[in-house]
Amino acid sequence: MPWRRLHLVRALSAAGLVSSLMFLGSPHAAATSSDDAEPTTAPSDASTTETVGLLKAAQAGDLKVSARGQGQDKVRLNIQNTSSKRLNVIVPPGLVASSGVGQGGRGGGGFQSMGLGMLTNRPGSFGQFQGSSAAGLRSMPVAGSETSAVTIPAGETLDVSIPAVCLNYGVATPTSRDAFTLMDVDDFTQDVRVRKALRSLALLGTSQGVAQASMWRICNDVPFEEMASRDSKSLNDYEISLASRFVDAVDAGGSEDLVNPALLTEGRVFLRLQAEGAAIQDDASRLGAKLDGLRLLGLPIQVVSGEEPPSANAPALYVKVALSESQAGEAVGRLQVGYTLVDDQWRPLGKATFRDRSSAAVLDAQSLVRLVEQELVATFVTVKPAKRTVNSTTLRVENRLPFTVSGLTVRAGTSAGSPIVPFDAVGIGPARSALLPIQAGQAQIAGVELNGL
Secondary structure (H helix, E strand, C coil): CCCCCCCCCCCCCCHHHCCEEECCCCCCCCCCCCCCCCCCCCCCCHHHEEEEEHHHHHHHCCEEEEEEECCCCEEEEEEEECCCCEEEEECCCCEEEECCCCCCCCCCCCECCEEECCCCCCCCEECCCCCCCCCCHHHCCCCCCHHHEEEECCCCEEEEEEEEEECCCCCECCCCCCECEEEEHHHHCCCHHHHHHHHHHHHHCEEHHHHHHHHHHHHHCCCHHHHHHHCCCCCCHHHHHHHHHHHHHHHHCCCCCCCCCHHHHCCCEEEEEEECCHHHHHHHHHHHCCCCCCEECCEEEEECCCCCCCCCCCCEEEEEEEEEECCCCCEEEEEEEEEECCCCCEEEEEEEEEEECCCCCCCCHHHHHHHHHHHHHHHHEEEEEEEECCCCEEEEEEECCCCCEEEEEEECCCCCCCCEEEECCCCECCCEEEEEEECCCCCEEEEEEECCC
């Protein structure tokens, strides 16, 4: 049953809800934290490298794999290449580190079973972050992809921590003394909802908190209200609201093997455009007619007309844009931004203003969306230097949007011509932060991508 009655929405800036996560710029070199570096070697000759699935290669004797506990949010994998070839090893979505405790177990003996993310996940993220608008996602093969692979030379061993979520609410947290059995989720449980949920999370990608709340609800039938009350140190209200929407999407898809991404992206971003002054009324009407379906922060816009706020399934974002012109003829937009975590209960998030050298008469819809997005990013996804060395700067990126940031771009400098550095699959949860090292003295966020999860 969806979470619809949580009335206490904690402040975005609550210190207890913000975690700092270190992640590296390269998605293939960031499977672990900085004090847990792993040996990875890029293949010098692609013809000598064979791509294999983790489980199949282990069954065939080409890999020797062991898994041990590492707390409530990670599993430690030891992967030894016992073959004579360099292996490009893929972790398939929907992999489980099983403790032997039943999937529905809650509060019993033993220790937790864990659902695994990807080898290439940065701490705090979960899954591959396949594009939510990618054609054919619902029918794509679920055996994995090379974006989730690591390369292990012949005879070498990779010792790696992989983000994971608990599958047995209330059962003891696994430690390094506890050994798991790796298996596909289809072999772990006959519950089609569990299979669909874990595999979809691993493909679509989200923050670890959203993935955890989702799996506790689906695996163990834990009410979201109970999580909000008992697990507030590890989950916040924004993550729980996103998990509730995901569970609804799991149940809405019928017999489909994967969640339809449209159920997660549609009806998430609402925008109302109004003119301030009769002189630009026609321009505002022209622009408003072309906004519906354009993407803001990676999510499709749904245009709102009239004074009443939209009716929305939470969580959602509502941006009101008041368009005017300055005395110099520049287009000016005043933004009022709201959000909801409980259906139709809108709350203010903040305000912002953009100014463009073009007049409203020459502004097109795409440019208007770009201006709005730039201000939303600058206001609600902030970056500050946390540490500086001679050659690099560690930035603290804080996400104040009610969604997980799936990807972002950073401008390595403060000028418009500074190089842009992309970071994919970052998985910075709502009301969470991350530490980002970059080879620059100063930096700013250039763009943000959301996937609705």
